[in-house]
Amino acid sequence: MHTLRDDERRLEIAEQQSQLIVPPLNFAMVAPGVYRSGFPNEKSHPFLLQLRLRTIVYVFDGDGPEYHQDFVSANGIAYKHFHVAANKEPFTEMDHAQVADILAQVLDTRNHPLLIHCNRGIRRVGCLVGCIRKLQGWAMTAIFDEYQRFSGTKIRISDQEFIEVFKTPVTISCKPQWLM
Helix, strand or coil: CCCHHHHHHHHHHHHHHCCCCCCCCCCEEEECCEEEECCCCHHHHHHHHHCCCCEEEEECCCCCCHHHHHHHHHCCCEEEEECCCCCECCCECCCHHHHHHHHHHHHCHHHCCEEEECCCCCHHHHHHHHHHHHHHCCCHHHHHHHHHHHHCCCCCHHHHHHHHHCCCCCCCCCCCCCCC
């Protein structure tokens, strides 16, 4: 576990290395302690340090680049990689049980502050955030509106269908206050 002094030192080094603080693609706060984005590149590392992340969750069916592994190791950030296939018509769908397991990790406050990301922060993360919104009691129209804001012209009806039919129970050890 790193101390506040360690965090301040890492931030100071990051500021010296880059005057620009660049968030990852499609970055946003989901709720207090939970952020979403596309894959962070090296230019976004100083920004991520400012978040004082405890955990990064990567959802993608491939491996991430070595520089990302080095970044999380060097900064004492827990790294959880879930190999998740994207929803694609007609036969590929995210596994409901796996999504419930990922949500349990994302929503467990012991892992916060946390960043969840996929390659572009659109589909896989969009589905996970949509499922979080369902757990928060959001209306489906509001969930789909948020999904569409991040996906732009890359909307997949199969993603929206997944969010709509997702009903797998999620067991959360330490539930955040903002969750119903």
